Amino acid sequence: NEYTIYAKFRKYDTWTDSINDRAELLKKSSTYDVDGITNADEFAKRLEKWATDIDYSETLIKHMKKYDLYKFDTMTVEEFKEDSNNIMVSGDSELGNAIANSALSKRGCHYVWGASGPDTFDCSGLVWWACNENGVKFERTTASQLSKMGKSVKYEELQAGDIITFKTDPSYVSHVGIYIGNGQMVHAPNRTTVVKVQQITSGYYYERIYNCRRLY
Template structure:
């Protein structure tokens, strides 16, 4: 019997290796999908699923179709929350933020997925459905507005009050509490503030946020650099803090400007927010540097203040100061990032 066991082992080993390779490959795909993201910046004070592109598109549709941005954002929170950069698989992979099914008249892209539905008694069941697929979040939001205006199922014409607008969407989902759930999101995150904004005023507010970061940073010019100083949240929250290292200086400046990014280190800041190009730099953005020319490991961070200058806490024995973003720093630059 021993030879048979050996032969079985010879055949079994390659099978086990093959299965393991397949499993590893699947995990690589899943991890790739969940970590690559869409590179979109999140919006301060809102859930991770809400990206800046979504806010801007909601404001554009508010102006064009008179659909309250608060309700649009509430629907995105309700329909799209998941594990992929805060998004559901349908939203993350196919940019479908509202669970809109394809239907027989849809001529665009589609995808087929399992989805949960709810019976009138509140119990749930799963079905396999074909959904619309989009190339961008903006396209999804625009399509949702067109659908609302063209369907008799949603009597939204002339409805400007956001809560009443939400109640007009009771047929959007099989969830019997759907309108009140949307209103709950609107209340929780105070989404109503977006109902009085335009794209222009939103961008001005963002620019103002960056300028406020710079203002707060400038208050600490002359303060000592101490390696590892100022990293607890109690220190970052303290407006009187007077010793920093490079990353705690960034975190303190942001927190004091009303933007809580926590107490991140340089290695965490290099992947925070969204990466931007040098041409997109505006006051309040951060610049990450390597120790040496051409390096890729982050060892320093500064805040860009405009006009080719930056403010930072440089090194032991030095103080917080403004310097030119010179060739010395450009040679060591890893990336530029926006955190607000």
């Protein structure tokens, strides 16, 4: 016998719309029994009995840990909207965009000098990790060495995934970040803060740019 299966697909204008619609489905459907569950790990476990993959819950939890998705549990709706609206990877290279998005997934991770991930980073460690995750391989190195690697890019021609090096200390290249587009970079600034997004069109970092490089 031959069977024809008709699948209905829905197109969304934004990622937020798709997430909200999926959330409504999960909340309203008695099938999943997740209404009122606020613990992310417990939520994942409730979905397991309806999944075709026996490791579904374990995989979800692993990805939530890897990409630090737990941070959204404590965000208000207003904070989420502000965070989402301000961050947009913009570049012509698929690989460059992937590098930028990998680095962005580590926002909120703590700075530790010499660390290369996956949960703590220094500035060059974040660059190394994001590139390595996307198949751009090189030895773990410093901001100073990164300023000599790849090919030179003009500031006006930066695209997502390119790196920007800085002389925060006048005597040497001491810092590096990953450009994500729209005049912003993601970086691991120092031990007093976490991996974050920074505007570089003016101000402290703009005034201390040393050069821009493309490693991919």
